[in-house]
Amino acid sequence: MGDELLELFLEETRENLQVMEEGLLDLEGNIDNMELINVIFRAMHTIKGGAGLVGMQRINQVTHRLENLLDSVRHQEILLTDNVFRVLFDGTDIIKKMLDDNDFTGVQFSEAIESLFKQLDRFDQNHTPSTENSNIINDDNQIVNQAGNVKPKTDARTFKITMRFQPTIFESGTDPIMLLREILEVGQIVESYCNSSKLPLLEELIAHQFYLEWTIFVETDKKQDEIDGIFIFVADDNEIFIDDVTEEKALSIDDTKRMGELLVEKGLISQDDIESTLSKQKRIGELLVDEGKVFKQEVEKIANKQVEAKNQEHSSTIRVEASKLEGILNHLAELLISHSRVKELVLSNINLFSDSSGEQRNHTINREITAAFDEVDKIIRIVQEKVMNTSMIPIGGTFTRFSA
Amino acid sequence: MSKVVFIVDDSRTVRASVEYTLKKEGYKVEQAVDGQDGIKRLEELRQKGIRPGMIISDINMPNLDGIGFIKEIKKSLHYKFIPVLVLTTESQDEKKMEGKQAGAAGWLVKPFSPEQLIGVVKKFVK
Secondary structure, three states, rough: HHHHHHHEEEEEEEEHHHHHHHHHHHOOOOOOOOHHHHHHHHHHHHHHHHHHHHHHHHHHHHHHHHHHHHHOOOOOOOOHHHHHHHHHHHHHHHHHHHHHHHOOHHHHHHHHHHHHHHHHHOOOOOOOOOOOOOOOOOOOOEOOOOOOOOOOOOEEEEEEEEEEEEOHHHHHHOOHHHHHHHHHHHHHEEEEEEEEOOOHHHHHHOOOOOOOOOEEEEEEEOOOOHHHOOOOOOOOOEEEEEEOOHHHHHHHHOOOOOOHHHHHHHOOOOOHHHHHOOOOOOOOHHHHHHOOOOOOHHHHHHHHHHHHHHHHHHHOOOOOOHHHHHHHHHHHHHHHEEEHHHHHHHHHHHHHOOOOOOOHHHHHOOOOOOHHHHHHHHHHHHHHHHHHHOOOOOOHHHHOOOOO | OOEEEEEEEOHHHHHHHHHHHHHOOOOOEEEEEEEHHHHHHHHHHHHHHOOOOOEEEOOEEEEEEOOHHHHHHHOEEEEEEOOEEEEEEEEHHHHHHHHHOEEEEEEEEEOHHHHHHHHHHHHHOO
16 A cells, blocks of 8 residues: 555646646746646645655655745745746756656755755745754753753652533534543543533533533553643633642542532532532431420420521611612622623633743633632622522511410 | 544545555545535435544645635534544644634644554544
């Protein structure tokens, strides 16, 4: 098949060389014709691509430089003069000869190629030296990258990967499960959590949207770069946080904390969920009555006294026009919206905060900012609730007067 | 999951090279020469009940270019969720973003090695 591929390349390249030659001849009589320039450019581009694929670096290199020249012409950075035409014709000619002579490395034409490059250099304004991110070994035998940071040894590390995707992620053709599979390939998953708090009720669920958030702790001897690489296509539009937690005790469970606290800590439920569920629980009074440890009447008496005491605290009241409360509620709703907008603006411009220490810092800032915004959001909602409560009539106070 | 990869590129060499590399890894490869041909071929495959596991598309093509092709297929529920990878050259960095905005799932920079191709295909089709 290698031979077949070569044949195909040669065939296609010869055709494209012809396109180039004819195109250049036409162009000479028609130098403003942008369409012609594009046709020639595409032909060069195709040859370059093919040459790279079949390993013909010399041809790839020559066409690359010719392409750059023509590109400068396209962008009107240089004029299409006789000199430019001569270089383009010469270049095309050299490649053609290389193919005719089966001299793919161009040894026979090295002089001609050198001369071509010199001429191209005169036109060449774009000199972008490749900045290789090379690593050097310092005196302590540690690997130091260009920024002077010591790279960690490749022992096993533990990384915490948090993945919060856009609900519309499937529309980009990405399947989050594939990412999990890639994580499995780089190491051992030691702990994993799925946060399904955003999963709506069935009647509100949109079948082709994604509502889950995952936190995975993976043990691996691969470097963080490789883990980052898994998310290369999704990192920009989704919230992916990768932290090296080897030193931290993020894995251990603090046994002084209660289940509810731990669940909130691991991001599996919200504090609100805890509160609303606890309020549905049977109180200690009820449980003791069920156990036969105390009479129901006695518990009820105490409960009533509790309510009375509470109501006495609330004896000072004021009369407020309902419309005023409504006004406040409307403003609070607007506040939530503006707040959300600010968050969106900040997060979408997060790259302005980043400096040369790059990705890691970005993720940390992103997370900190998001947490700060979420905190404000929470407070606004609490205020909303409290304002709504002011317009509710406490019934207890009215009825305690009628108890036996 | 369908182990069919669909390559859309106006260069014969690229298409053959992709087919050669992926066939060895057990994938079946379908080809199209430009965006318009790509749409036609996708339809033909659909009639046969074949849905590619992923699509790899060049950007610069006559008739309908890569970006136009992606935008077109994303309009159809049949093809909307198929991951599309765009082929770009280093000098065309902004095409990566354009591709993503049009709905591409990722990109591959030309010239790519067989290992790079296989690596990225495996991200989407197992």
